[in-house]
Amino acid sequence: MSLLKIDEMTQRFGGLQAVSKFEIELQGGELVGLIGPNGAGKTTIFNLVSGFYQPTEGGISFNGSNTAGLKPHQVTSMGIARTFQNIRLWHDMTVMDNIRIAQHYRKGYSVFDAFLRTKKYRDSEKRIENIAWEMLEAMDLKEFAHELPKNLPYGLQRRVEIARAMSIKPKLLLLDEPAAGLNSADVEGLIKLVRWIHDNFDITIWMIEHQMKVVMSLCQYIKCIDFGATIAEGTPEQIQNDPTVIKAYLGDDTI
Amino acid sequence: MRKYSLNIAFAVGCLLIVAGAQAGLFNLYVQSVILFMGINIILSSSLNLVNGNMGEFSCGHAAFMCVGAYVSSIVTVLLFAQNKILGAPLLPPDLAPFFFPIAIIVGGVVAALVGILVAVPSFKTRGDYLAIITIAVNYMVISGIENLDIVGGPRGFMGMKQVVYAMSDVVDIPWMMIWTLLGTAFTLWILRRYISSTYGKGVNAICQDEIAAEIMSVNTNKIKLVTFMLSSGLAGIAGGLFAHVIGYVNPQSFNILKSTECLVMVYLGGMGSLSGSVLSAVLFTLMLEALRPLQIIKWVIIPLILVLLMQFRPEGIMGNKELSDVFPKLRRYFTFK
Ligand SMILES: Nc1ncnc2c1ncn2[C@@H]1O[C@H](COP(=O)(O)OP(=O)(O)OP(=O)(O)O)[C@@H](O)[C@H]1O
Ligand SMILES: [Mg+2]
Numbered sequence: 261m262s263l264l265k266i267d268e269m270t271q272r273f274g275g276l277q278a279v280s281k282f283e284i285e286l287q288g289g290e291l292v293g294l295i296g297p298n299g300a301g302k303t304t305i306f307n308l309v310s311g312f313y314q315p316t317e318g319g320i321s322f323n324g325s326n327t328a329g330l331k332p333h334q335v336t337s338m339g340i341a342r343t344f345q346n347i348r349l350w351h352d353m354t355v356m357d358n359i360r361i362a363q364h365y366r367k368g369y370s371v372f373d374a375f376l377r378t379k380k381y382r383d384s385e386k387r388i389e390n391i392a393w394e395m396l397e398a399m400d401l402k403e404f405a406h407e408l409p410k411n412l413p414y415g416l417q418r419r420v421e422i423a424r425a426m427s428i429k430p431k432l433l434l435l436d437e438p439a440a441g442l443n444s445a446d447v448e449g450l451i452k453l454v455r456w457i458h459d460n461f462d463i464t465i466w467m468i469e470h471q472m473k474v475v476m477s478l479c480q481y482i483k484c485i486d487f488g489a490t491i492a493e494g495t496p497e498q499i500q501n502d503p504t505v506i507k508a509y510l511g512d513d514t515i
Numbered sequence: 516m517r518k519y520s521l522n523i524a525f526a527v528g529c530l531l532i533v534a535g536a537q538a539g540l541f542n543l544y545v546q547s548v549i550l551f552m553g554i555n556i557i558l559s560s561s562l563n564l565v566n567g568n569m570g571e572f573s574c575g576h577a578a579f580m581c582v583g584a585y586v587s588s589i590v591t592v593l594l595f596a597q598n599k600i601l602g603a604p605l606l607p608p609d610l611a612p613f614f615f616p617i618a619i620i621v622g623g624v625v626a627a628l629v630g631i632l633v634a635v636p637s638f639k640t641r642g643d644y645l646a647i648i649t650i651a652v653n654y655m656v657i658s659g660i661e662n663l664d665i666v667g668g669p670r671g672f673m674g675m676k677q678v679v680y681a682m683s684d685v686v687d688i689p690w691m692m693i694w695t696l697l698g699t700a701f702t703l704w705i706l707r708r709y710i711s712s713t714y715g716k717g718v719n720a721i722c723q724d725e726i727a728a729e730i731m732s733v734n735t736n737k738i739k740l741v742t743f744m745l746s747s748g749l750a751g752i753a754g755g756l757f758a759h760v761i762g763y764v765n766p767q768s769f770n771i772l773k774s775t776e777c778l779v780m781v782y783l784g785g786m787g788s789l790s791g792s793v794l795s796a797v798l799f800t801l802m803l804e805a806l807r808p809l810q811i812i813k814w815v816i817i818p819l820i821l822v823l824l825m826q827f828r829p830e831g832i833m834g835n836k837e838l839s840d841v842f843p844k845l846r847r848y849f850t851f852k
Contacts, residue, residue, distance in 0.1 A: 365732035374712040
């Protein structure tokens with residue numbers, strides 16, 4: 261059984277067909293890329309997978325169950341975590357709190373447990389805190405636990421966002437342009453980090469990225485879309501030399 | 516020790532106030548000011564949960580206060596007082612001190628249920644539109660009660676003084692002072708526990724980025740429901756206490772002006788700061804009393820203060836910080852958990 265299977269998924273916004281008949285099947289354990297020019301529909305695909313939109317047509321199944329009709333928080337608790345193209349941390353809460361809140365789905369206590377500070381509450385909070393510290397430690401962020409994300413440099417904010425997604429312990433991690441806005445040293449760090457996550461966790465990573473260097477050095481398989489439709493797919497070498505991809509990126513000079 | 520020091524300090528303070536009231540150290544006027552402080556603390560801190568922590572703009576807080584006031588008053592009057600419509604008391608007056616807190620809680624629970632009226636639209640609506648819904652709920656509640664003749668309609672509802680006398684007949688202690696201080700303590704206790712739990716931190720996550728919250732596994736609709744219900748339930752408790760302190764309620768005492776008072780306290784104290792809400796409620800009560808001789812001019816001065824506040828310190832007294840953030844040394848003596 262595949263981990264993620266998307267079947268002829270189409271998304272329309274009014275007259276605009278942002279995604280058309282998109283298909284992908286991830287078996288688990290891969291590191292896959294999604295590329296395409298601006299406005300191609302990449303983020304929309306991630307929004308569909310994370311339950312933010314319901315596809316106009318077609319379906320998504322994760323781990324064998326259909327995600328249609330599920331709310332984003334339910335999709336996330338099934339094991340799909342993501343980051344955003346423009347970092348979306350909670351900027352006025354500490355890094356630690358950012359990571360704690362991302363574990364909402366596994367808190368397992370009711371609001372009355374929180375009022376009464378029952379054993380269930382205390383155990384659960386302890387567990388959440390331990391997981392958060394573990395993740396901060398693993399991501400080398402421990403010293404920033406009590407900082408506010410807005411006071412951190414951009415590169416670190418990216419790392420915090422990835423740590424927050426990872427603390428969900430997802431089976432599928434969606435990264436939306438993780439290298440956007442990073443300087444070249446940070447990009448190197450990011451490549452290492454993603455590879456390290458892929459090697460050390462039982463996880464599938466699907467990333468959108470514009471920087472060819474990042475995609476080419478990380479991904480085993482790449483899908484390229486333009487105007488919502490898949491125009492090419494294959495290994496990094498195949499994609500790099502594919503004339504349709506080159507045309508989509510550089511423009512069609514016959515016009 | 517540090518863990519309990521704040522609670523102990525609070526308890527000692529309350530005991531001193533009750534003892535002082537019992538010994539006649541403060542006259543009735545001072546006592547009533549303290550009572551209003553307590554009620555205002557409940558109102559401002561519960562509204563702050565929605566407006567400060569969750570970042571919604573509720574401007575109909577008095578609606579829930581009204582529901583709590585009427586429901587608990589009807590229960591106590593039905594049980595312990597002679598009333599033209601509701602008839603003779605159902606229970607012997609000796610039981611009044613036991614049933615009083617239950618009646619207040621019933622008022623809070625019904626107010627929390629009315630809070631669903633705002634919570635459900637908030638799933639889809641935000642900001643200005645939700646603010647309009649809260650105003651609408653405020654009007655709905657008031658007009659609803661004005662049209663209910665059984666509770667006196669626009670003339671109001673009374674008989675709560677009898678209930679308070681019934682309690683004093685059992686043991687002559689300042690009952691309303693005790694209940695109000697307990698209500699205040701309960702409110703602060705429950706709010707502090709809520710917003711410092713991972714559960715309640717979801718409220719701040721919704722405020723700062725609702726989409727990120729939902730995608731990061733926070734069930735935003737449920738949190739909104741719980742938060743609105745908690746906030747309105749506590750306002751209902753404040754209303755119940757208010758009704759029994761005054762001894763008389765009418766729908767117009769819970770109109771939009773009362774809601775505005777709650778808003779002023781929240782903004783004065785600082786959005787999302789629990790200690791700010793307490794501080795501002797105390798200051799606001801004192802200010803109202805100080806301005807009382809000015810009578811109607813008061814309502815020129817208070818909005819003016821609000822205008823100046825928004826101009827020169829829009830973040831309120833405390834900003835979004837707690838007392839322990841402003842004076843970190845205080846952490847040595849207590850913890851905010
Ligand atoms: N909620 C929406 N309503 C209407 N149109 C939308 C919506 N979301 C996206 N679109 C449109 O769909 C198209 C695809 O957008 P999308 O954000 O998926 O592109 P992208 O491939 O991620 O581009 P970029 O590389 O710039 O991030 C764009 O034309 C965009 O304007
Ligand atoms: Mg995008």
